[in-house]
Amino acid sequence: MEHTDVEQSGVIESKSLTDSVDVVPSSTLLTGVRLALVFSAFLISFGLIALDQTIIATALPKIASHFNAVSQLSWIASAYFLPQAAFMPFFGRVLSIAPAKPVFLLSIGVFEVGSLLCATAPSVSVLIFGRAVAGFGASGVWVSIMSVIARVTTMTQRPVLMGLLGALFAVTSIIGPLMGGAFADHVSWRWCFYINLPLGPISMLAVTIFLPAQPSLMHEGSHFRRWLNLDWFGTFLSLAMVTTLLLALQWGGNTKPWSDPGVIVCLVLFALLLVVFLLWEYKRGSTAILPLRMLLRTNVLGAFIEASFIQLSFVVSVYYLPLLYQVRGHSATKSGIDILPFMLSGMIASLVAGGIASAKGVVWPFLLFFPLIASAGFGLLFTSSLESGTKRLIGFQILVGVGLGAPVQNTLLVAQAEYVNDEAFIPLATSLITFMQCIGGSIGLAIAGSISTSQLRTQLAHYAPELSQQEVIAVLSSVEAIFSLPPDRIASVQRAYTAAIDRVMIAGVPFTVLASIAAILISRKKLPQKST
Incomplete structure (x- = not known):
């Protein structure tokens, strides 16, 4: 193939999106009821791994308090993202030498084991370990789904399916904080993980029955040698x-x-x-596992960079917007309801962007202009105060949601479109994007946590200098501690918290601007519209 010749010469030329045509063999395509059933099973499993990213967002304070481990709060969240990020390229390479179906089934099984460990964890160490196991399984599930979709659908179908996955991601992001808060307030935070256990097997059964065997993409050498050469x-x-x-x-x-x-x-x-x-x-x-020559294609490089900054900004929003409302005295459940404007606007933007990409083949405007809308929203959130009205905060949330929702799945479409002529590279291109999304999420949580903690100390010294050292330690460890303070001190601590969260939100401005700049590297050509 032409790609192989170019690869062997040591140089990869950047190709426009329309230089590629959809050459998915008709024998591997799924259509009709079978496609609907397989994709529904994928939606279930994708929904579970996406839900695990946000379901503990509103429940984290209670989880950390249960184990007396507030200092390890951020690790409970990031332990799920870290193995996802680290093993994305690995699974991308595995899917080029092993059939996708068993890789998917094994990965969802590992995810279920991790969920069980989290649900029954007797200590915070076991909980963090369980989150890491679930993250490892989620990495394989994510890349397997994207790889199979790229092999069993045409390029004209893919934007719609990716848009649905993006919408599902937004829906789980909506219901995740709501469910997590409700579980923490009314049942037990452990149900944040128990909920995964009955749904995973349903997805596994449907894929086992309805997804035909997908042969490995590489056939050179024995199976043992292929695995050895990983x-x-x-x-x-x-x-x-x-x-x-x-x-x-x-x-x-x-x-x-x-x-x-x-x-x-x-x-x-x-x-x-x-x-x-x-x-x-x-x-x-x-x-x-990460072929550096792939990054010499400007479309892939641009999508690679933009995906990381979009996901980084999203994770910061979904974890710190609920905190903004809990500081005002809202319950974990209510704070999940409060961020519905952000989640719903992101879901709608993802659906609309996917539909337009499918009908017109146009993705570039969503990648260039919409992150700037999110940037404006983050800048406006920085101006919020304890006295900011509900309508004002809703408007700011919608700007961020629309700006992040429109490009979130289109970066993946761009990367996959580069390799429709060479199926063997589709899993790798997919893993590159998802790798950077998980890296972005992990780094976003770490940066936001660092900014929040350091700024909270600074803002407490400014707004509430009358607090004793014991009271400072208490409010640094728990939002709930704010409302146990004497009434005349509560408002000043709330203002300090709000100011610290504002500093976290302003970090979203440069991140989304950098995402927009990355889109300049991506071709303005349309996605291929017809299969051959």
């Missing part, structure tokens, strides 16, 4: 690199000062591991 060292480097970076971001300015030796060591190790990782991946060439 980039195991690159996978280890990827995990170590992400872990050291997140440790530094979680600790720096939060539980430890940036000058702390532990933080400095983690940053130095991250830099060294990054250099070693890049050198190793370059040496591995086309067999690397």
Whole structure:
């Protein structure tokens, strides 16, 4: 194939989106009822792994309080994102040498085991470990679904299906905080994880019955040799690199000062591991888990960068908007209702963008202009105060939701469109985008946590200097502690919290602007509209 020739020469030329045509073999296509059943099963499993990203957002304070582990609160959240990010490229490579169907089934099984560990965790350490196991399984589920869809549908069908996945992601983001808050307030936070257990097997059964066997994309050598040749060292480097970076971001300015030796060591190790990782991946060439030559295609590079900043901004919003309302005295359940404007506007924008991409093949405007709308929304959220009215906050949320919702799935479509002539690279392109989305989510949580903690201390000293040291420690550890203070001190602490959250929101401005700038790298050509 032409791509192989170019790859062997060591140079990959950037191709426009219309240079590729949809060449999915008719024998692998799914249509009608079978496609609907398989995609419905995928929606269930995708919904579960997406739900796990947000369901604990409003329940985290109670979870941390249950284990007396407020200092580890951010790890309960990010432990799910970290293995997702680290193993996305690994699963992308696995799906080029192994059939997608068993990879999906095994991954959803691992996710269920992780959910069970979380639901029954006797300690915070077990809970964090369970979150990591679930994140590993979620990584395989995510990439498997995207890979199968790319193999069993045409390019004209894909924008609609991706739009539905994007809409589902938005829906789970809506109901996740609502469900988590309701469970925490009225039943038990453990139901945030028990809910996954009956639904996973339903998805597994439907895929087992209705999805035809998908042959592996590479056939050279024995199965054992293919597995042996996987980039195991690159996978280890990827995990170590992400872990050291997140440790530094979680600790720096939060539980430890940036000058702390532990933080400095983690940053130095991250830099060294990054250099070693890049050198190793370059040496591995086309067999690397992250083939660097793929990034020489400007469409892939642009989508790669934009996906990370969009997801980073989204995670910051979904975890800190509820906090903004809980500071005002709203319950965990009520704060989930309060952020419905953000979630609903994001879902609608994702659906509309997917529909237009399907009908017209146009994706570039959504990638360039809509992140700037989100940037304006973040800037306006920065101006909010304790006295800001509900209507004003709703308007700001809608701007952010629309701005982040429209491009979220289109970055994936751009990357997949680059390789419709070469199926073997579709799982890798998919894993690149999802890898960066998870990296963005992990880094977003770490950065937001660092800003929030350091700013809260600063703002408490400014707005509530009369607090005793014991009271400061209490309100730093729990939002609920605010309302146990003497009445004359509550409002000043609420203002300090609001000001700290405002500083988190302003960070969304440069992130979304950078997402928009990344779109300049992406071709303005339309997606291919006809299969051949």
